[in-house]
Amino acid sequence: DAKTTQPPSMDCAEGRAANLPCNHSTISGNEYVYWYRQIHSQGPQYIIHGLKNNETNEMASLIITEDRKSSTLIQPHATLRDTAVYYCIVRVANSGGSNYKLTFGKGTLLTVNP
């Protein structure tokens, strides 16, 4: 799986959008970008994933650059409960129940301030 680079920490004001960047310059054509977050002392939570098109769900939006070498997770209207470590992971999205290994980096600690 391709390596990712994320800033170690970011701050965001409550109510504003949090934009979390991720660099994955060695991504392969069949690798997806996944985002998970981990609130203190809880298990990681899946947020969103995408291949090359921008994606949006009820939790966040994912913007992937045209060359796919970087992406940005956007948490609109951040709340205090969004304070967590956010992990960007690049991996092949296998089908048919094969390899589900996730390789976590150090992630970005997002602190939402009141």
Place this chain on the structure above:
Amino acid sequence: KAGVTQTPRYLIKTRGQQVTLSCSPISGHRSVSWYQQTPGQGLQFLFEYFSETQRNKGNFPGRFSGRQFSNSRSEMNVSTLELGDSALYLCASSSGRTGKTEASFGQGTRLTVV
């Protein structure tokens, strides 16, 4: 529907003992993965099971083992515990269906070795 359930939530063991942790995946999920999280090493992949077969294994010593039952429930065992095995152990399940590759994590078991 119920999420991934891990038992017990907390455990204290003595060096040299062995321990068994349990994970019940989301109903219908056939893939179960285990991760170890420590402050120094972060989240590290231990192994993954699918249909009672171990398909992938991380870089951990043979003291770490696991198994999966026909109902997809999984257990992991650590023998001859060392102080360095103190960690949060997380279990994740995935459906195994094409296109549904995101993992759902449990709350983890906090193991303390004294």
